[in-house]
Amino acid sequence: MTPMAWALDGAIMIVMIVLAVRLLLVRDLYRAVILFVVFGLFMALAWVRLEAPDIALAEAAVGAGITGVLLLDAAKKMSRGRGEEEP
Amino acid sequence: MYGILLAGAMAFMLLDAVRILPSEPSGLTGVVDSQMANSGVEHPVTAVLLNFRGYDTWLELGVLLLAVMGVLLFQPGTDLARVQPLARSDAVLRLATSLLLPLAVLVAGYLLWIGKYAAGGAFQAGVVLGAALILLWLSGNATLVILPPHGFRLILVLGFCAFMAVAVGLLIAGQGWLELPPSQAGSLILFIEACATLSIAWTMAALIIGLQPPVSGKQEGGP
Numbered sequence: 290m291t292p293m294a295w296a297l298d299g300a301i302m303i304v305m306i307v308l309a310v311r312l313l314l315v316r317d318l319y320r321a322v323i324l325f326v327v328f329g330l331f332m333a334l335a336w337v338r339l340e341a342p343d344i345a346l347a348e349a350a351v352g353a354g355i356t357g358v359l360l361l362d363a364a365k366k367m368s369r370g371r372g373e374e375e376p
Numbered sequence: 377m378y379g380i381l382l383a384g385a386m387a388f389m390l391l392d393a394v395r396i397l398p399s400e401p402s403g404l405t406g407v408v409d410s411q412m413a414n415s416g417v418e419h420p421v422t423a424v425l426l427n428f429r430g431y432d433t434w435l436e437l438g439v440l441l442l443a444v445m446g447v448l449l450f451q452p453g454t455d456l457a458r459v460q461p462l463a464r465s466d467a468v469l470r471l472a473t474s475l476l477l478p479l480a481v482l483v484a485g486y487l488l489w490i491g492k493y494a495a496g497g498a499f500q501a502g503v504v505l506g507a508a509l510i511l512l513w514l515s516g517n518a519t520l521v522i523l524p525p526h527g528f529r530l531i532l533v534l535g536f537c538a539f540m541a542v543a544v545g546l547l548i549a550g551q552g553w554l555e556l557p558p559s560q561a562g563s564l565i566l567f568i569e570a571c572a573t574l575s576i577a578w579t580m581a582a583l584i585i586g587l588q589p590p591v592s593g594k595q596e597g598g599p
Contacts, residue, residue, distance in 0.1 A: 342495035343421045346487070350503035355580050356508060362587060 298338055305331050318364040322357060329353030407456070408501075416561025417492045425497065426565045430554045434539040437572055441536050444579045447586040464516035473515040480508035488573050492562065498569040502576025509581035532582065535575030538568050 290298075308331065312324040329352035336345035408420050408428065415423035425433050462468070484505040491497030512519065533590060542564055543554045556564050 333381040333563070343500075345492055346495055347503070350507070354507050355503060355583075357511075358584055362584065 301331060301335050301338065305335065317369065322360045322364055325360065326353050326357040329357070350353070400414070400438050411561070414558040414561070416556060416558060416563075416565055419496075421490060421493055421495065422491045422497050422565070426568060427556050427561055430539070430556070431493060434536070434543070437536045437539060437575065440576065440579050441533060444532060444582050444586070450586070462514065465514065469515050473511050473517070477508050477512060480504055480511070484488050484508070484573065484577070488493055488569055489566075492566070498572040499576060501569075502573040503580060505573060505577035506580025509577060510584050513581065528578070528582075531574050531578045535568075535572035538571035542568055 305328065308324055308328045312321055312328060313319050315324060329348060332352060333345045333349040336342070336348055408424060410427070412418070412420060412423060415427045417423050417427070484501040486499035487496040487504060488498065489496075491501070542556075546555060546557075547553065
């Protein structure tokens, strides 16, 4: 592997670990969902680097796209429910 | 504290697992490569998903169908006809949708077709098309909702039923269970994938849209 490839793989790995830790520690659900979507995009990049383009496509579309929309919808509903309980 | 311990143990086990990985790739790679000529497609992943391991993919479509049925059961009338359309959104989103929608349909068709030769296929194409439908819905266009309920349900079950039709048809023709004859495998796979793409797209859209409150919904937010 060339130094360039090493640097790229290392950067993807570090960003993913940082994102995962942030994602677990953040309190705000909305931010957590956004971090999850970004994590999904980096996961897709990692799959591309592992020479699995099929999984990368599915990860980008399902993991980052559809799941993100579903989670955002759920987070919105949860925060609305909480708002009604605490007037 | 326990969390850090657990994370450390987990990380150690993962690193240890990497150490004992076999250096030579094992598994069924060789078998798949030797049978590629009979699969009807040129991409090994598509060959495994739609031909060698078609039963699993069929049941995966069944799982998707069950999931969307579960969501729609919370809707009165089990279709999207009573879902409240969103208010017309701002001009920017509408313009972006009108520009992106044809492109998304084109990309979905391309992914479906390229699945025969390279990375792509029904699931990827279906999700892209589904995202386009969700974008259409978010921009305040009610086209999806006014689709006749029977047509909507038909599209949802299309992929599963196409797979089943192929399986039963092959049984009647004297083949084994989901054993695609090499001469027709390519066109059969394309047929199954085209139907599955539509089903997956509408399933994804229905998963999002089906969760919206109904028009006459007094119990807002649902159960």
